[in-house]
Amino acid sequence: MRGLTWDRVTSILLIAPSAIAILIFVYGFIGWTGWVSLARWDGMLQDLTLVGLRNYQKLFDTERFQIDLHNTVTFTLLFLASSLVIGLLLAVLLDQRIRSEGLFRSIYLFPMALSFIVTGVVWRWLLNPGSRELGSVGVNLLFDKAGLGLLKSGWYTDPSIGIKAVAIAATWQMSGYVMAMYLAGMRGIPEDLREAARVDGASELEIYRHIILPLLQPITLSAVIILGHISLKIFDLVSAMTGPGLGFCTDVPAYFMFDTTFRGNHFSQGAAIAIILLLSVAALIIPYLVYTARTEVQR
Amino acid sequence: MKGFRFYGFVVALVVLGMIAAACGPTPPPAAPKGKLEIFSWWTAGGEAEGLNALYDVYKKKYPGVEIINATVAGGAGAQAKAVLTTRMLGGDPPDSFQVHAGHELIDTWVVAGKMEPLTSLYKSEGWDKAFPKGVLDIVSYKGDYWSVPVNIHRSNVLWFSKKVFADNKLEPPKTFDDFFKVADALKAKGIVPLVMGTKDGWEAGHVFEDALAGTLGAEAYNGLWTGKTAWTDPKVTEALNNFKKMLAYINTDHSALTWDGAGQYLIDGKGGMMIMGDWTNGWFMSKNFTGYGWAPTPGASGIFVALSDSFGLPKGAKNRDNVIAWLKVLGSKEGQDAFNPKKGSIPARIDPDKNLYNDYLKSAMADWAKDAIVPSPIHGAAASEGWATAYKDTIAVFVAKQDVAATQKALQQACVDAKVCK
Structure with a gap:
């Protein structure tokens, strides 16, 4: 190369602290967690004797963890599907050049400004089942007043609903964000394309179906990645809204990890859950990174 | 332009220097004698009032010491325990912390060698006679006493x-x-x-x-x-x-x-x-x-x-002498009678001033004196x-x-x- 110019020296010096910090505090600790997850550290006395995959084996045998995995899959599928559909729908509606579009855009986007803790507390009240003796509250009260008592349910206290109620709250918070992404994408599609299609006799529905949606594919992919990793790691919403729930019907791996590490002092088991979470998020993100890297090279 | 680049280099050095300074070891508190950090999850209503009553007794006796009230909110100490674990394992123990007497203290902290035994303090303060046998059994392990119970629930x-x-x-x-x-x-x-x-x-x-x-x-x-x-x-x-x-x-x-x-x-x-x-x-x-x-x-x-809330002396406490003084206040009749009527629990000692307590607590004291005492697992x-x-x-x-x-x-x-x- 052309030797060390001041430019290169300063740029290396400027980037070095964060590179070193990330190397230690991110990758170093991932490695440390991986090691702990293979060790026999169970209690306050640090014990780093390796025991192979025994912690993982035991974890998958634990009923609570099996329920958690099941819950995570349910939650992720529901949350992704409903956020994408509602987000797209809102974006299409806002795309119709309605009046005071800015106002509606803000309204739909506002929930995202809240933290999951706030959302959790609010939805805990809204979806509180109430009881026969003390009367209905929240959404159930609304159903009562509207004469729709049939629709009342136990929400998150009903094990057959459980985590799905949490997905409602998460969807409420994140679908506005998906809408913003889709709307930006739609605005990026040149008007000429629509015009051309109209000239060719395509109906508005066909335009969305055959032109807009295919062009929005990269946005759908980004949305799936962003929502997906939020959903796999979800903790704060569950913690504020329901806790582990009746028979763990709203429990998630991250909550179990906190419980077992800091209440049960099972450090190795906690580390094993952390590694499984990491792997599941990696399974989602790495193909995406590879894909974007490839498309960038092609460009 | 050359001058600009050199300037950039200087900026980079300064930034690096600042980062190094921020990461460096923080100097120990200047006057270790003047502070006492008490860690607990008593933040709500009567609990916080009880804790303050204890602080008042302490301040009257040791006016020179500044008390740092390190509390982490959350029922049954669920969140506080996570913070405590991090601090203890990280080598930064609070001077004294609230812990349920019994296996939560023994199996978590004593067996791991993180606590100092308090047997000599029990002897010098006469606590081995002031607490009933049921309580002494709960706080002891391998012939030593490990924490000072402040109440009974x-x-x-x-x-x-x-x-x-x-x-x-x-x-x-x-x-x-x-x-x-x-x-x-x-x-x-x-x-x-x-x-x-x-x-x-x-x-x-x-x-x-x-x-x-x-x-x-x-x-x-x-x-x-x-x-x-x-x-x-x-x-x-x-x-x-x-x-x-x-x-x-x-x-x-x-x-x-x-x-x-x-x-x-x-x-x-x-x-x-x-x-x-x-x-x-x-x-x-x-x-x-x-x-x-x-x-x-x-x-x-x-x-x-x-179940019983108690405080102990972690190894490596920064203000050891102040902690000993704190534990003496906790174990004293004066301290227990200041704390418990507000917290809504009965004292672990056998000689409380019964007039200070409400009807429920009086009846609990009577049962405490005659019932078979068994430990709670969930607490x-x-x-x-x-x-x-x-x-x-x-x-x-x-x-x-x-x-x-x-x-x-x-x-x-x-x-x-x-x-x-x-």
């Missing part, structure tokens, strides 16, 4: 609405049979017989420990936690069946409520009974509710399921935290599935995992 209390009971001409039940009769009578009137809140996950385990004590009796119950009574015992099956029957009488929205949220049923006269520790007494007072009565839980008359006295967590999770699943055989097997397995049973 009772787990097995059945609270009931006096109005509901009087309206329906009912008496507080003494046995499980009585309990189910009373429950049926209340249910027929459209009143929730037993109110429960299970949102935080530990409350069902709390009610079940009292059902265990009520079904097995003091000695066999104690044996469960020491390995002398097998978890496969038919009596445990009976306790599970009793508990299962109780679950048929609870409010439908229990998993949406915390224990205090459930208490609202009693205050509103819509619920008849509630099983919860005697901190409920303080909560009722804070709600200006006076129409409540109390009795031991079914089958457990003469049994006092106890850290009977079992290690690992075991207590497994026990809690098992009972949480039981509330949903109500499978007696599978639960009994899981309870046995938890005992084996804790290396108490074989």
